[in-house]
Amino acid sequence: MSVATAAKKSVLISGGSIAGPAAAFWLNRYGFKTTVVERWPELRPGGQSIDVAHYGLEAVQRMGLEGELRARFTGEKGTTFTDKNNQVYMQLGVGSGPTNEFEILRGDFADMLYQETKADTEWIFGDYIIGVNERLSTDDIEVEFKSGKKEIYDYVIIAEGARSWGRKTAFGNKGIEYKPIGTYIAYFSIPLEQDTPFGDQWHVIWLSGQRAIYFRPDFKAKTQRAGIMFLSKESKGYEKLSESEQKAVIAEIYKDGGINAERMIKHLDKSEDLYFEYLGQVHAEKWSSESGKIYLCGDSAWCGTPLIGMGTSLSVAGAYILSGELAKNQNNPRLAAKSYENNFRPIVKEAQKLPPFIPRALFQESEWGVKIWLNTTTVLGWIFGSRLVIALTPTIVNIWSRFFPTEEKKTLPDYEQYITNPIKLVSTATTKKA
Numbered sequence: 137m138s139v140a141t142a143a144k145k146s147v148l149i150s151g152g153s154i155a156g157p158a159a160a161f162w163l164n165r166y167g168f169k170t171t172v173v174e175r176w177p178e179l180r181p182g183g184q185s186i187d188v189a190h191y192g193l194e195a196v197q198r199m200g201l202e203g204e205l206r207a208r209f210t211g212e213k214g215t216t217f218t219d220k221n222n223q224v225y226m227q228l229g230v231g232s233g234p235t236n237e238f239e240i241l242r243g244d245f246a247d248m249l250y251q252e253t254k255a256d257t258e259w260i261f262g263d264y265i266i267g268v269n270e271r272l273s274t275d276d277i278e279v280e281f282k283s284g285k286k287e288i289y290d291y292v293i294i295a296e297g298a299r300s301w302g303r304k305t306a307f308g309n310k311g312i313e314y315k316p317i318g319t320y321i322a323y324f325s326i327p328l329e330q331d332t333p334f335g336d337q338w339h340v341i342w343l344s345g346q347r348a349i350y351f352r353p354d355f356k357a358k359t360q361r362a363g364i365m366f367l368s369k370e371s372k373g374y375e376k377l378s379e380s381e382q383k384a385v386i387a388e389i390y391k392d393g394g395i396n397a398e399r400m401i402k403h404l405d406k407s408e409d410l411y412f413e414y415l416g417q418v419h420a421e422k423w424s425s426e427s428g429k430i431y432l433c434g435d436s437a438w439c440g441t442p443l444i445g446m447g448t449s450l451s452v453a454g455a456y457i458l459s460g461e462l463a464k465n466q467n468n469p470r471l472a473a474k475s476y477e478n479n480f481r482p483i484v485k486e487a488q489k490l491p492p493f494i495p496r497a498l499f500q501e502s503e504w505g506v507k508i509w510l511n512t513t514t515v516l517g518w519i520f521g522s523r524l525v526i527a528l529t530p531t532i533v534n535i536w537s538r539f540f541p542t543e544e545k546k547t548l549p550d551y552e553q554y555i556t557n558p559i560k561l562v563s564t565a566t567t568k569k570a
């Protein structure tokens with residue numbers, strides 16, 4: 137495949153959060169013409185800190201953006217578990233608990249990818265796909281947008297998150313299952329006041345009624361990212377309410393949640409980036425159309441929910457493999473589709489596994505249940521936070537692996553030879569460039 141032919145291929149990517157722009161980043165490098173359409177009127181802000189690890193970190197390193205990731209580190213100092221009166225039960229530092237040195241806000245990550253793609257990608261905000269027609273006679277795809285526009289593309293990638301509409305439009309939701317996990321979640325920003333308790337920590341407050349609240353700092357914006365999570369066996373339809381109705385629901389559910397809940401509710405009304413969802417996993421039999429010209433990527437294809445802690449990592453790694461396979465198999469999209477699945481489905485399958493007691497075991501109905509759970513976290517904190525355990529961990533892992541060798545950790549496939557357009561990164565805090 138010559139560079140000239142590759143340059144003619146056009147790709148419409150629907151969804152401008154993580155998976156979409158990550159795919160645009162790589163496709164630009166391989167000489168495709170990319171368009172991202174985002175339903176939101178602007179780059180969507182919001183979200184809490186997200187982890188970038190494993191394959192996700194490798195994908196970011198291949199982009200040359202590890203330095204930028206570190207530069208955007210939230211600065212979170214560790215994790216603290218308390219009860220509603222702020223009595224501390226567990227405290228862990230960076231590296232010994234859930235906080236690592238690659239904590240970045242979801243909105244910041246999306247912005248980083250936007251900055252790195254906006255020069256080469258056509259970004260369209262405030263529009264979305266309403267019709268997708270694969271034309272066999274011309275071997276292309278006609279896409280109709282809500283704005284009334286009709287355009288022709290060679291490929292379409294749907295990266296619209298777990299509740300994707302474009303997925304339904306393009307695939308009819310055949311072979312796609314949305315499996316709720318009985319949990320509501322919401323994220324929004326509130327001011328980080330000087331005397332905010334545990335303001336430099338990921339502060340998790342466990343409450344009775346199977347509820348939790350958490351706050352994570354954003355020092356640059358002088359805000360705290362507030363989050364709530366509560367169990368609900370069935371959807372109560374909150375996710376479909378208007379923003380003001382959702383705010384009223386949160387205020388009602390957390391009105392007896394103690395001092396932290398009061399502070400959260402006080403600021404909730406003014407918050408402009410509320411994200412409220414009834415969590416579910418997406419299981420899709422196939423991630424592409426029969427022709428290999430329409431694809432699912434990111435949460436639209438394999439949402440595992442934030443409880444797996446891998447959503448962003450899977451998105452960047454999956455977008456990397458999808459783009460690489462499209463570059464590698466430009467004359468054979470069916471093969472590209474097959475290789476995308478062969479390379480990435482085993483990783484997704486492993487990552488999507490939730491232990492059977494998660495999330496139920498984390499959330500307690502009674503005050504006593506919360507006390508017992510918090511005391512358990514104290515013991516866990518001693519074990520995992522102990523300097524001795526941290527120091528000995530590599531030795532223990534080493535000895536363990538001699539007796540019980542596990543499959544060697546694979547790295548992502550290499551597509552460097554297909555790069556035709558080594559774009560200069562906008563970021564100044566770069567490391568290794570692809």
Ligand SMILES: Cc1cc2nc3c(=O)[nH]c(=O)nc-3n(C[C@H](O)[C@H](O)[C@H](O)COP(=O)(O)OP(=O)(O)OC[C@H]3O[C@@H](n4cnc5c(N)ncnc54)[C@H](O)[C@@H]3O)c2cc1C
Nearest residue numbers: 151153154155174175183184264296297434435442447448
């Ligand atoms: C506002 C927000 C906050 C989040 N906060 C967190 C968090 O704190 N922690 C966490 O673990 N995960 C969070 N997530 C989810 C996390 O971003 C994803 O799990 C993961 O990064 C996968 O990214 P994605 O690009 O596949 O999907 P998403 O991040 O869900 O992004 C999908 C994008 O597609 C857009 N979109 C939706 N429908 C259409 C349509 N019909 N046409 C065009 N565009 C459409 C959405 O506006 C969004 O920008 C958040 C997602 C969003 C949108």
